[in-house]
Amino acid sequence: MTEYGRSPGSEPWHPEDPLYGDQGWxxxxxxxxxASYGGRPQQQYPQQPQDQARHADARYQTGHEQQxxxxxxxxxxxxxxxxxTGxxxTGxxxAGQYAPxxxxTGxxxTGxxGHQDHAAAQQYDGxxxxxxxxxxxxxxxxxxxxxGAGADHYAxxxxxxxxxPPGHRTAPPPQGQQQPAExxxxxxxxxxxxxxxxxxxxxxxxxxxxxxxxxxxGGGRGPAKKKKKGRNGxxxxxVALVLVxxxxxxxxxxxxxxQGQFGEAPDFDGPGSxxxxxxxxxxxxxxxxxxxxxxxxxxxSVDAFVSAQNDNPRGTRIQDGIYTLKKGMSAEExxxxxxxxxxxxxxxxxxxxRNAAIYELIDKRLELDPGTTRSVALKEAKNLxxxxxxxxxxxxxxxxxxxxxxxxxxxxxxxxxETILKAMVARANQEYGKIDLEAKAKQFxxxxxxxLITVASLVQAEGKNEDDYRKMAEVVYNRLKPTNTxxxxxxxxxxxxxxxxxxxxxxISEREINSNxxxxxxxxxxxxxxxxxxxxxxTALNASIAPTSDGWLYFVATDGKHKTEYARTHxxxxxxxxxxxxxxxxx
Numbered sequence: 001m002t003e004y005g006r007s008p009g010s011e012p013w014h015p016e017d018p019l020y021g022d023q024g025w026x027x028x029x030x031x032x033x034x035a036s037y038g039g040r041p042q043q044q045y046p047q048q049p050q051d052q053a054r055h056a057d058a059r060y061q062t063g064h065e066q067q068x069x070x071x072x073x074x075x076x077x078x079x080x081x082x083x084x085t086g087x088x089x090t091g092x093x094x095a096g097q098y099a100p101x102x103x104x105t106g107x108x109x110t111g112x113x114g115h116q117d118h119a120a121a122q123q124y125d126g127x128x129x130x131x132x133x134x135x136x137x138x139x140x141x142x143x144x145x146x147x148g149a150g151a152d153h154y155a156x157x158x159x160x161x162x163x164x165p166p167g168h169r170t171a172p173p174p175q176g177q178q179q180p181a182e183x184x185x186x187x188x189x190x191x192x193x194x195x196x197x198x199x200x201x202x203x204x205x206x207x208x209x210x211x212x213x214x215x216x217x218g219g220g221r222g223p224a225k226k227k228k229k230g231r232n233g234x235x236x237x238x239v240a241l242v243l244v245x246x247x248x249x250x251x252x253x254x255x256x257x258x259q260g261q262f263g264e265a266p267d268f269d270g271p272g273s274x275x276x277x278x279x280x281x282x283x284x285x286x287x288x289x290x291x292x293x294x295x296x297x298x299x300x301s302v303d304a305f306v307s308a309q310n311d312n313p314r315g316t317r318i319q320d321g322i323y324t325l326k327k328g329m330s331a332e333e334x335x336x337x338x339x340x341x342x343x344x345x346x347x348x349x350x351x352x353x354r355n356a357a358i359y360e361l362i363d364k365r366l367e368l369d370p371g372t373t374r375s376v377a378l379k380e381a382k383n384l385x386x387x388x389x390x391x392x393x394x395x396x397x398x399x400x401x402x403x404x405x406x407x408x409x410x411x412x413x414x415x416x417x418e419t420i421l422k423a424m425v426a427r428a429n430q431e432y433g434k435i436d437l438e439a440k441a442k443q444f445x446x447x448x449x450x451x452l453i454t455v456a457s458l459v460q461a462e463g464k465n466e467d468d469y470r471k472m473a474e475v476v477y478n479r480l481k482p483t484n485t486x487x488x489x490x491x492x493x494x495x496x497x498x499x500x501x502x503x504x505x506x507x508i509s510e511r512e513i514n515s516n517x518x519x520x521x522x523x524x525x526x527x528x529x530x531x532x533x534x535x536x537x538x539t540a541l542n543a544s545i546a547p548t549s550d551g552w553l554y555f556v557a558t559d560g561k562h563k564t565e566y567a568r569t570h571x572x573x574x575x576x577x578x579x580x581x582x583x584x585x586x587x
Contacts (some may be wrong), residue, residue: 265303271333272298272326277345279410280338282320286310289318293334297327304331314339321346322410345413347420349406351537352460355398356502358535362420365411373417380418385425389438389449395519395530397500402453402532403428431538440545444477450531452544457532460540461495462555468564469543474552475566480527486553486570491522499533506560507584556580 278296280289286309290302299305308331309315318338322345325337337343347365349358359373366373377384381399382391390403400421405428409420437449446452459472479487497513498504500520513523520529536544552566554573558580567573 265307265331266301267304268300268328268330270328270330272329274327276325276327277322277412278325279322279412280318280320282408284320286315289338293325296325298325298329299331299334300328301331305334308332308335312336312339319344319346320408320410322412345411346408347411348408349404349424349535351406351540352457352534353404353406354499354534355401355404358404358424362411362417366415366417368417373421376417377421380421384418384422385429387429390453393450393531397520397531399531400425402457402535404535405431406535406537428535432541434538435541435545444545444547445480451528453536453541454528454532456536456541456544457534458491458493458495458528459544460536461499461534462493462564463540464562464564466539466543469540470546470548471550471552471564471566472555473544473547474549475555477547478551478553484553489526490524491528493522496520496522496529496533499529506557559583 276296276298278292278298280292284292286306287302289309290299290305293299293305294302309318311332312335315335318335323338324343324345325334329337345365347361349361355377356374359377360370362368362373363370377398377400384400386399386403391399393399404421404424407424407427409423409427411420432449432453437452441447441449441452444452444455446455455473455476458476459469463469463472476491478484479491480489482489494506494508494513497508497516497520500516500518513521515524517524519525520533522529550566551568554567554570554576555564556567556573556576556579557564558576560580560583565576565579567576
């Protein structure tokens with residue numbers, strides 16, 4: 001509690017207070033005074049500047065009364081406070097009501113209350129103390145003329161309007177601005193204040209403020225900013241464009257979805273025209289092939305080709321290679337053309353094929369003179385990609401033997417022999433690299449990886465299937481053992497003799513074969529031949545590192561072609577040999 005007042009309480013005004021019981025508004029409202037709580041008058045405060053376009057009579061109640069409510073201000077720190085907002089002179093009140101106070105020296109400029117002036121000759125009779133400032137003696141003749149008598153202080157142009165009852169209070173207009181007249185009967189209007197309709201982005205920029213708008217820390221807000229109604233049309237146009245664009249985009253997506261799910265894929269008509277070379281990689285899928293054809297202009301869409309390939313019963317038989325096709329072909333025609341071997345520019349190498357046969361194929365495909373590819377191979381062998389361990393071996397007839405890997409290679413018109421040979425050697429290195437050849441060679445008592453490739457070439461040449469390859473590999477390893485007293489490390493493979501002779505014969509006389517001392521003749525030379533006798537595939541190579549362990553030392557193709565039988569002893573071998581002779585005599 002301070003010297004001049006205390007916080008609001010429940011004790012009513014003392015009957016001896018000069019203002020006790022006074023409820024009238026002379027000249028303005030009879031018999032109705034400010035609302036009070038517990039007999040205390042409601043303290044009036046000068047209204048803060050508000051948005052005049054939004055706050056009228058009823059707005060004051062929903063705006064300021066929510067802020068101030070019906071709170072009691074009669075017992076604040078200085079009792080009944082005095083205010084002066086610039087030139088805010090309210091004059092004196094009529095005798096019998098609020099004559100004891102004057103609003104003179106208080107300042108209300110920065111939102112804080114200035115020093116209150118209590119020099120209005122207030123008196124205290126000492127009879128009671130409520131903690132509030134006591135009213136001044138009631139003297140109708142003291143000071144200026146009473147309200148309604150003498151000079152009219154509200155008639156001058158600069159005068160502030162007379163006080164209004166609580167229900168009709170409005171915010172005072174800013175200096176230099178007249179308050180627009182309003183009809184008392186006009187209903188309350190609720191202006192739309194959303195930025196979308198008003199164009200007001202409410203960013204609080206200084207450029208939008210009205211000149212002379214009040215600012216401070218008192219919580220009051222300045223006049224309303226100018227509405228930028230010019231943005232309304234742009235906003236509506238923008239929304240319309242977004243909606244139209246969204247609808248169009250949804251329609252396009254829906255159409256594309258329908259086309260993708262139910263519509264036919266784009267396709268050319270007819271067999272096409274012109275000529276184009278298309279290379280298909282090994283292991284390419286239908287989609288991969290379709291992409292290659294579309295890129296070359298052969299088909300119109302990948303989906304059309306894949307659909308045509310699936311519809312053709314032989315569609316999955318399309319192989320890798322270089323195809324000579326036409327541009328603008330229908331997908332159906334493209335599939336048929338790729339299944340025709342005449343349109344496939346590829347060179348296929350069979351498993352176990354010798355280099356001599358491969359050189360002849362390349363010469364024919366490239367339309368070269370016979371022997372051209374062989375000459376290039378022998379001359380450029382060291383420049384074609386052979387690994388170090390495959391070079392400089394003695395008595396080798398062809399240094400590339402065993403490294404022209406059996407597969408299909410694209411051969412376009414105008415290709416050079418060395419290009420094709422390099423591709424074959426690279427493929428051999430790729431496939432052989434899948435196995436640790438050196439480690440496997442040591443496992444089977446071989447000198448190096450070169451000898452392991454040689455074993456694979458032997459079993460590939462003699463066998464007919466993987467089972468044969470494994471049994472024949474065991475025969476090789478058993479005969480190479482120093483403990484072999486049956487053949488004394490002689491392999492005795494007809495395929496090696498046929499290789500050195502450049503032939504493929506079954507009926508070889510013992511005199512001829514036993515008299516030839518060529519390093520490749522395994523009937524007269526112990527151990528393995530100097531090098532591979534053909535080009536094994538990965539199946540034969542894997543069989544060579546996984547031989548059987550049944551003790552086989554002999555084998556004979558008893559039917560001369562397809563059936564091979566095995567023996568562990570020389571006696572059993574003689575029986576198989578007799579069976580072969582009987583079969584040959586019958587045929």
